[in-house]
Amino acid sequence: MQFKDIIGQEATKKQLVEMVNRSRLSHALFFLGKEGTGALPLAMAFAQYILCENKTEGESCGVCPACKKAAGLIHPDIHYSFPVIPKKSGDKPISSDYLPEWREFIKGLPYGNVYDWLQSIQAENKQGNITTEECNDIFRQLALKSYEAEYKILILWMPEYLGVAGNKLLKLIEEPPEKTLFILVAENEEKVLGTILSRTQLVKIPVLDNLEVATALEQKANLSADQALQVAALSNGNYREAIHLAGHNEEDWQSYLRDWLNAILQGGNIVLVKWIEDVAKLGRENQKQFLFYFNHLLGQSIRLRILGPEGFPISEKDRDFALNSTRSPLLVSRR
Numbered sequence: 437m438q439f440k441d442i443i444g445q446e447a448t449k450k451q452l453v454e455m456v457n458r459s460r461l462s463h464a465l466f467f468l469g470k471e472g473t474g475a476l477p478l479a480m481a482f483a484q485y486i487l488c489e490n491k492t493e494g495e496s497c498g499v500c501p502a503c504k505k506a507a508g509l510i511h512p513d514i515h516y517s518f519p520v521i522p523k524k525s526g527d528k529p530i531s532s533d534y535l536p537e538w539r540e541f542i543k544g545l546p547y548g549n550v551y552d553w554l555q556s557i558q559a560e561n562k563q564g565n566i567t568t569e570e571c572n573d574i575f576r577q578l579a580l581k582s583y584e585a586e587y588k589i590l591i592l593w594m595p596e597y598l599g600v601a602g603n604k605l606l607k608l609i610e611e612p613p614e615k616t617l618f619i620l621v622a623e624n625e626e627k628v629l630g631t632i633l634s635r636t637q638l639v640k641i642p643v644l645d646n647l648e649v650a651t652a653l654e655q656k657a658n659l660s661a662d663q664a665l666q667v668a669a670l671s672n673g674n675y676r677e678a679i680h681l682a683g684h685n686e687e688d689w690q691s692y693l694r695d696w697l698n699a700i701l702q703g704g705n706i707v708l709v710k711w712i713e714d715v716a717k718l719g720r721e722n723q724k725q726f727l728f729y730f731n732h733l734l735g736q737s738i739r740l741r742i743l744g745p746e747g748f749p750i751s752e753k754d755r756d757f758a759l760n761s762t763r764s765p766l767l768v769s770r771r
């Protein structure tokens with residue numbers, strides 16, 4: 437993973453690069469970013485940058501042996517810890533039991549959340565954990581001398597899942613072995629042990645803006661510019677959600693909405709009942725998306741009135757629809 441693979445987050449990338457270049461690297465960083473901000477891929481790109489043998493100002497080279505190993509998640513000096521489940525009952529699982537699955541997951545869903553991860557290892561209803569055994573394994577891994585690089589790096593994803601086992605790590609975080617870097621990557625600081633928080637340096641990963649999400653959707657998910665803007669506006673800066681929405685974009689919410697408003701205003705009961713029957717067949721998730729879209733479009737209409745069409749990014753389709761319906765709020769014509 438290189439910085440260029442990470443959506444947006446330019447200010448944070450710069451901040452991280454400066455930490456390295458000015459030798460101000462703290463030995464324990466706490467990356468705090470909500471779901472879909474890319475905190476985990478950013479931590480991975482940062483680890484690769486640190487270990488790269490041929491980095492330029494602000495980016496890893498991508499081709500040196502260290503970069504290639506980091507990108508393949510096989511660098512012996514980058515250790516990953518994440519929530520796991522027992523493979524069979526009574527098992528005491530550690531993260532490295534799941535390394536092949538982890539590599540697949542990161543390759544397919546780098547912006548996925550812990551739910552996606554646990555589903556990918558068939559956790560079903562089982563609760564994931566970062567276990568005491570994993571904490572012991574971290575000790576063991578970090579006690580070893582680094583194999584190839586100057587630094588040993590531990591990326592611990594979702595310290596929310598540490599529980600009391602986390603107390604075991606305190607001493608290690610407080611007095612780490614030489615040339616060791618901890619990167620904790622969390623979504624919710626309130627669920628992380630305060631004692632861990634207080635021993636780390638906070639790096640806040642902000643929510644993406646709509647334009648960044650839209651550009652990424654165009655480039656990485658092959659959406660048209662207009663579709664991308666529409667999906668981005670619904671995702672609230674959460675790229676995971678945006679990918680999810682893009683996958684379910686086959687239904688054209690706007691035409692459902694237009695038919696609904698027409699049925700209410702012009703169609704009479706029979707048309708309305710027909711519409712209700714059609715929408716009933718969509719299923720709960722799609723109905724939720726539809727209502728979400730309707731709510732979003734109302735918001736866009738109000739913004740259009742206040743800010744005007746140039747005041748914020750909006751898809752052409754949404755703009756036309758919102759403008760038409762705000763001009764004649766009681767009649768929404770079928771185009």
Ligand SMILES: [Zn+2]
Pocket residue numbers: 487488489490491496497498499500501502503504
């Ligand atoms: Zn490199």
